[in-house]
Structure formats: C-alpha cells, structure tokens
Amino acid sequence: MPVYKAPLRDVKFLMHELLDAPAQLAKMPFYAENDTADGDLMNQVLEEAARFVEGELLPLNAVGDQEGCVRHDDGSVTTPTGFKAAYNKYRAAGWTALDADPAFGGQGMPHLVSNVLVEMMNSTNVAWSMYPGLSHGAYSALHAVGSEELKAIYLPKIVSGEWTGTMCLTEPHAGTDLGIIRTKATANADGSYAISGTKIFISAGEHDLTPNIVHLVLARLEGSPEGTKGISLFLVPKFLVNEDGSIGERNGVVCGSLEHKMGIHGNATALLNFDGATGYLVGEINKGMNHMFIMMNAARLGTGLQGLGIGETAYQNALAYAKDRTQMRHEPRVNPAENADPIIVHPDVRRMLLTGKAYTEAGRAMAMWLALSIDTEHHHPDEAARKEAADLVALLTPIAKAFMTDNGFNIAVQSQQVFGGHGYIREWGMEQYVRDARIGQIYEGTNGIQSLDLLGRKVLMDGGKKLQKLAATLQTFIEENEGDDDLASMLDQLGKAANQLGSLTMVVGQKAMSGPEGADEVNAVAVDYLRFFGHVVYGYLWARMAKIAHAKIAAGQDRDGFYLAKVQTAQFYFAKLFPETKALAATIKAGNESLAVDDRMFGLERALVGA
Numbered sequence: 001m002p003v004y005k006a007p008l009r010d011v012k013f014l015m016h017e018l019l020d021a022p023a024q025l026a027k028m029p030f031y032a033e034n035d036t037a038d039g040d041l042m043n044q045v046l047e048e049a050a051r052f053v054e055g056e057l058l059p060l061n062a063v064g065d066q067e068g069c070v071r072h073d074d075g076s077v078t079t080p081t082g083f084k085a086a087y088n089k090y091r092a093a094g095w096t097a098l099d100a101d102p103a104f105g106g107q108g109m110p111h112l113v114s115n116v117l118v119e120m121m122n123s124t125n126v127a128w129s130m131y132p133g134l135s136h137g138a139y140s141a142l143h144a145v146g147s148e149e150l151k152a153i154y155l156p157k158i159v160s161g162e163w164t165g166t167m168c169l170t171e172p173h174a175g176t177d178l179g180i181i182r183t184k185a186t187a188n189a190d191g192s193y194a195i196s197g198t199k200i201f202i203s204a205g206e207h208d209l210t211p212n213i214v215h216l217v218l219a220r221l222e223g224s225p226e227g228t229k230g231i232s233l234f235l236v237p238k239f240l241v242n243e244d245g246s247i248g249e250r251n252g253v254v255c256g257s258l259e260h261k262m263g264i265h266g267n268a269t270a271l272l273n274f275d276g277a278t279g280y281l282v283g284e285i286n287k288g289m290n291h292m293f294i295m296m297n298a299a300r301l302g303t304g305l306q307g308l309g310i311g312e313t314a315y316q317n318a319l320a321y322a323k324d325r326t327q328m329r330h331e332p333r334v335n336p337a338e339n340a341d342p343i344i345v346h347p348d349v350r351r352m353l354l355t356g357k358a359y360t361e362a363g364r365a366m367a368m369w370l371a372l373s374i375d376t377e378h379h380h381p382d383e384a385a386r387k388e389a390a391d392l393v394a395l396l397t398p399i400a401k402a403f404m405t406d407n408g409f410n411i412a413v414q415s416q417q418v419f420g421g422h423g424y425i426r427e428w429g430m431e432q433y434v435r436d437a438r439i440g441q442i443y444e445g446t447n448g449i450q451s452l453d454l455l456g457r458k459v460l461m462d463g464g465k466k467l468q469k470l471a472a473t474l475q476t477f478i479e480e481n482e483g484d485d486d487l488a489s490m491l492d493q494l495g496k497a498a499n500q501l502g503s504l505t506m507v508v509g510q511k512a513m514s515g516p517e518g519a520d521e522v523n524a525v526a527v528d529y530l531r532f533f534g535h536v537v538y539g540y541l542w543a544r545m546a547k548i549a550h551a552k553i554a555a556g557q558d559r560d561g562f563y564l565a566k567v568q569t570a571q572f573y574f575a576k577l578f579p580e581t582k583a584l585a586a587t588i589k590a591g592n593e594s595l596a597v598d599d600r601m602f603g604l605e606r607a608l609v610g611a
C-alpha cells in the first residue's frame, strides 16, 4: 500500500519562516477576535489534520478506486466501502467547519490552514476529498451572494457537513462555453423557480454520505438575454426543506447515470436530470456567471491543490521505493557485498525525484502564499492592502490551477517511472496516482482556458497593471539581495526571466491589437505563457526560501539538514527546471504563424483558419 506522511515540517517552515503568517493574520481583526491566528493553535490543528488523513483517508484510497460508486435503479448512489464512516468522522471532528464563518457555525480559522488540510486530503484520497470540497465551493457562493433567508436555512447545514453541495454548470453541449447552456428556470407564483434541464459530469452529484444535497445550478430564466449575460444561479435541494429546517418532500432532480471514468473512481460523477425541480434564486437575476465565479475561484485553487497533493504523495512513494530497490551497480559501490546498488544513487533517478520535490515544495509555497492573500483580501482592515491582495489572488489563481495540476500529473508519471515496470502494476498504487491526477488538468476550466484567463483577462485586459505590481515585488527582492553571493546566480536568472516576462507580454499584447487575428495570437501562446509565468513565480519563491535557509545554516541551526535540502533543491530548480523558460520564450515568440496551416492537412475541404 502506498505510504504518506503529511509534510508538516515544510508546512511549518512556510507558515512561520517564509510567510510570517501568525503576525500577518494578527493584523486582521476577524482572526484576532476569533483567536484563530495563533501560531501554536494553527500547528496543532494541522498536526491533528495529518493524523486524520493518514489514519482515515489513506487506507480508503485504493478501496475507492477499485470499488467505485454504484448507481441503483431508483437513481440513488452508494459510495465505496468506508467512505461514509470516514465522512461521519470528518464531520464529527469539525473539519467541515474549519474556515467557515462563525455566524453559521464555522470555526473561523484562516484560509491558510484549510488550504493545507485540503492539500493533505488530496494526497491521501482525492476522490473522497471532492465530497467536502464541492460543499466548500457551494458554501462560498451562498455566503457571498445568497439572501439572508437562504443562508439561514442552508449554510449551517453545509458548514456542519450535515448536507453537502455541488456545482452544476456543464451540459452535454456546453462545457467551456457556458453561455450556451439550455437549462431553464421558470418563475413560480410563490417566488421560487421551476428548473428543467440536464447537467452532466456533476462531481459528488449523488451519494449516500448525507441525507440531503444542495445543488447550485446555472440556468437561464425565460426571456433573459442570450449568452453569459442571461444566466442566473439557483439553489436546488435534492429534498425540499420544511419550515422547521427538517427534510421534506423529494425534489425533481434525479441522477440518471454515473460516468465510468479514467480515475477518481470513488467520486460519483453524475448526470442529473432536473424536471421542474424547485429552485431558489441565489444573488441577482442574470448575474449567475459572476456569482458562480466565486465558487469557481475557490474550486480552481482546490483543483490546483489536487495536483499538489498527488504530486507530494507520488514523490514520497517514489523516494521510498528508490531507497529500497536495488538494480545495477554504481561507482563507487554502495553495497560492495551485494550484487546491486539502490537505484537512488543513479543520477537519472535523482533527477526524477528532485523534479518532484522541487515542484511540490514551490507549489506548496505558492498555494500558501495565495491562501494567506485570500485571508488578507477578505479580512485586512486596510482597503489598499485588501485590493493589493485581491489583485495577487486574481493573477495567481489560474497559475495555481494549471501549473500545479500540470506539474502534479508530470510528477505522478515520473514517480511511476521510478518504479519501472512495478509502477505500471496496480498493487503499488502508482498507476492510480497517474489516473487520478489527469482530471485536474481538464475540469474547472481546462488548463488551456486557465491560460487564456491569465494572459487575456488578468494581464492584457488589465493593461498589465497586476503583472507590474508582482514584477515590482520581485524587483525589490532582487535589489535588496544584490551582492549576496549565495543567491547571486539564482537572482541573475530570476531577474532576466522577470524582465523577459514583461517584454514577452508586450510582444503578445502588440500582436493582439494588430487586427482581427489578434485573438488567435493570444490563443496560440497562452499555455506557454502561463508556464513561463509559473516558473517566474516558483523561481521567486525558491530564491526566498534559499535565502532563509542560507541564514539558518550560517547561524548553525540546521541540525537535521532541512535547510541544506532547501538550498540544494533551489539550486536544482534553477539548474534543471527553470531553464525551460528559454524554450518557452522561443515558442511564445513563434506565435500563431506555424499553427495557421493549410486545413487540408486535417482533412478539411474548406479552409477554416489556415490558408
């Protein structure tokens, strides 16, 4: 069975030494008043979280994969053995309420802490973690824009975990393009709405973990404008709720089928038929897409954390295997008395392991920085600080989603490679990580769409303002550390790449404005641009981590080699991974030209794009 130990040492390093989080959070009255910004308390909560995921979720990961979910003729769904018992323990321990608003029964812990919990849950059982994960997204949207009445009825149940939530956007003909959804809403005389239509691929859409499920559904109100401007958000419970809060009549929403899919078998991916189901408007009419984005932003970071979590656990397993497995001989010999040495001595195996470690630790640093920025955005008393944090969150969210899931999948594959043929065999668990990691690149908006969001919306449409702010933060760090010999080479590479990010943005921006083909120019390079940007962010974080680590080593405070490992992983990152930016710069500059090929190449009779 795969092994996993929560990376608490690294988490504490990031929380206390890189981010100085307790001091930052103490500036926010919400956390100070709720007494939840205390560093020791955050440590204890995460230690407890580690015990839960290692003890309860990890043993169910393979069970969930092998059993999957089962739909019965009446549309009900049974989750794999042990899922419900683990969910009940999770609820009973209060984890569903961790970072929720105390006004609705939450514990008011910082988002920073729940972010680490989610990473650990994803490391141990990504399919199971999606049940509470989707609820959290529903909570965020309802909390932000729901009416007081809806909040009073539904939020305490979601926060306590008594009921779970879902996010119902996708339809058979409408995935990326939600502007063309057909699900209809018709006003009822009592102020509610009748919702009819079919939603597909709904994660956690039907299950036996809780007696009720709260679906948040995008639908078009009769007479609304075409496209995204005519979409509204509705809350549709599986069971209607009586006035006293108890569960009432069955509502008109039924699971028509479950998808058979590549991975995350333990999570029910449901087709839901809404047949005149009673729904309640959430927020304003025709503002559904804006409201759904609240949920989607939370879900995008959550998806990024799936990539991070799977990457961490895949790396840990590859490391354990590489120390144990002996193959071939290395000079000098490690086991002169044996006929083979452990594979960890071979440089190519080290390359695979260090790739996993370097991406994972930088990803964790970015995710925690982003989570602390979300706390700042919501709770800092100073408006300028809130705005600055909001800008950073907007810029980093698509990177967190796409860069972390791309890297997570690659780490899963490389870690499987460390196992050789045994990685392909089910009993070792590595092939499950590969299958489970793949979906992160696809849902919550494909990584291609995340890249367009970053380059098109967050950078170009904003006139580069958010990018410039981040570039200024990097520049300040580089200038402050000029003359530091330990960091010189990293800062040189980082400074050049950060400048190049600016110039590449200008090049793409100019092409984008050059005529009708401008949009294609952005589309053609967005994925490479996001990857380039991701490296700049990780490079910045590795340089900062290396600086702290060097200081600790110089002060004689590196008893267990933790800080030396940070320095050497940073050096590996800049030597072996960061140079990918050079190739990416070339492909970004190459633009759309080589893609606008003669369409006969694709068997098309008429040119759709190329000539």
Ligand SMILES: Cc1cc2nc3c(=O)[nH]c(=O)nc-3n(C[C@H](O)[C@H](O)[C@H](O)COP(=O)(O)OP(=O)(O)OC[C@H]3O[C@@H](n4cnc5c(N)ncnc54)[C@H](O)[C@@H]3O)c2cc1C
Pocket: 167, 168, 169, 170, 174, 175, 176, 177, 200, 201, 202, 203, 204, 261, 269, 439, 442, 443, 444, 445, 446, 447, 448, 449, 523
């Ligand atoms: C296991 C699973 C769970 C899911 N869970 C949920 C859920 O809980 N709720 C929910 O609502 N949905 C869910 N989804 C749906 C998921 O979010 C969509 O599959 C995803 O957004 C992509 O939509 P699509 O599959 O229709 O692909 P399409 O939109 O058809 O896209 C196909 C390809 O075209 C590309 N493409 C499309 N438009 C452009 C463009 N303008 N420029 C460049 N490339 C473009 C895409 O990037 C993609 O590569 C889930 C899907 C799966 C498989």
